[in-house]
Amino acid sequence: MxxxxxxxxxxxxxxxxxxxxxxxxxxxxxxxxxxxxxxxxxxxxxxxxxxxxxxxxxxxxxxxxxxxxxxxxxxxxxxxxxxxxxxxxxxxxxxxxxxxxxxxxxxxxxxxxxxxxxxAIPLAEDEADTPPAGAQPARPTRSETIIVHDQSPRSDAEAALRGELFSDALVRLLSKAQFKVHVVPSVERRAALDAIRELFTHPGEAYSLDLAVRPMLERRRYSWRFGDLRNGKVLSSDFRDYVIATAPCFDLIDAVADEAAQAVMDALPD
Amino acid sequence: MEQAQKRGLARLMLRWPERRAELRQRFAQDPRLPELCEAYEAACEAAAYWTKSSAAVGAERAEEYRALMTATEQDILHRIS
Structure with a gap:
């Protein structure tokens, strides 16, 4: 089984x-x-x-x-x-x-x-005053930094929007899991961009999480690739394909983000 | 599919005129509600199809879909309450 x-x-x-x-x-x-x-x-x-x-x-x-x-x-x-x-x-x-x-x-x-x-992602402390029986204890703050880079094509407004939602959901989940999270900003935000570039140059315990939503006819591919910036090794990479729906699909994007966040946590030592 | 969602919503607003504003508002906010409206519309269309059908199972299917319309209405009422 x-x-x-x-x-x-x-x-x-x-x-x-x-x-x-x-x-x-x-x-x-x-x-x-x-x-x-x-x-x-x-x-x-x-x-x-x-x-x-x-x-x-x-x-x-x-x-x-x-x-x-x-x-x-x-x-x-x-x-x-x-x-x-x-x-x-x-x-x-x-x-x-x-x-x-x-x-x-x-x-x-x-x-x-x-x-x-x-x-399930554990509830925030103010929502969960007593841990449920059998629940995992809350993790201490993690030392790893994760740099999230949304590479969805900007030329496709709908894919770009889905990419933003995917990125937002992932950042929320990784932050809740106590990682230090940075998002690669647009080129206009030069100071933040320079700080991120410094992390790329001297990664320490920094990891990259590249994500994208790419359109192909009526399908959308949600992909992510998690790598160690010190050696370029890909630690986890996967994708999910979905047929585009006209209905709001926040739950679907949240579910994909949940899988990606879990894959990131599984790829790192406790 | 979006059209089916809107047709389902319109059908429900005719059915429950006193809940129109609530339905409209929740339709825009709750991603599950447009899906349920579409399911409701599909149940209504299937009930109409099987009512007219000459197939041996037509009456049984029509009855099943009418029950499904009622059940989906209850789901929607529960969702917006």
Whole structure:
């Protein structure tokens, strides 16, 4: 089982923790889901954990979860699309309230039925006066500096906007994780730019985090590359492709940023 | 898809005229709400399609989508309350 989840997202929560999180969330009455949609959530999580995420398509869900026959046509019978939207909404509401302290977040990004799993970022101290049972202790301030450089093409306003949102989310997450974070500024901000250049020249414990959102027809590629400035070694690099959605996609960008931040933390020694 | 979201929103504003301002405001602020409006619109269109369908499962599907319309309405009310 571990093999499947490792293939899905290296550095993510282990399979047994994901399945325990699934069991826990399904036991909550506060999760506003019908029995059928609870089976839907179980199906996509279990298939992904087992390494079969390629099987998660509208047709398979329609047949296996919603009892449709082999003639099922998702364009005429949009049950899966509708219920997936209701499922996303229920998960969002759950993690905004009852599940705010859950260690693992299960999400189904728009445009896909394949779930993502991420460690929750600890709440700020003023929001969490008592740590939840089993929670990781808060990390002390880290000595590493991370220089975030958004390389999304400025010629594409929409990709540039997504890049800014991706960068903002990452900076927030890395700052919460106690890193010293710098963002490569525009050329007009010369003093800040010179300070960053000095870090590039004498990196000490500084690392680079280059990110970008690049357009290709109807798709957008969110990529990140984390490297050690002292030797140029790439410590972690990955990307996620999404079909562009006309709906607001803040949650999706936050989820990608969460994965990238987790990958950065996994790439560094504790 | 954006058009389907707006059609869903319009349908809901007709259904709940007293909540129009609230719906409009939350539609612009909560990324989940346009998605739910689109799902609602899809459920309404599917209910209409299967009601007219001569397929053996037409009546059953129409009933299922009408129930889904009601369930999605409840989701939306819960989200904006």
């Amino acid at each position: 571990d093999k499947g989840i490792s293939a899905f997202r290296p550095g993510g929560p282990p399979a047994e923790d994901i399945l325990a999180a699934l069991k826990a969330i399904l036991s909550h009455d506060e999760l506003r889901l019908s029995e059928r949609n609870r089976r839907f959530l179980s199906f996509v999580v279990n298939q992904t954990v087992a390494g079969h995420s390629e099987r998660i398509k509208a047709y398979a869900i329609g047949v296996d979860v919603f009892g449709r026959d082999e003639a099922f046509d998702p364009t005429l019978d949009p049950i899966v699309r509708i219920e997936a939207t209701r499922l996303r909404s229920a998960l969002t509401a759950y993690y905004d309230a009852t599940g705010a302290r859950d260690r693992i977040r299960i999400a189904i990004p728009p445009g896909s039925y394949v779930p993502t799993f991420a460690w």
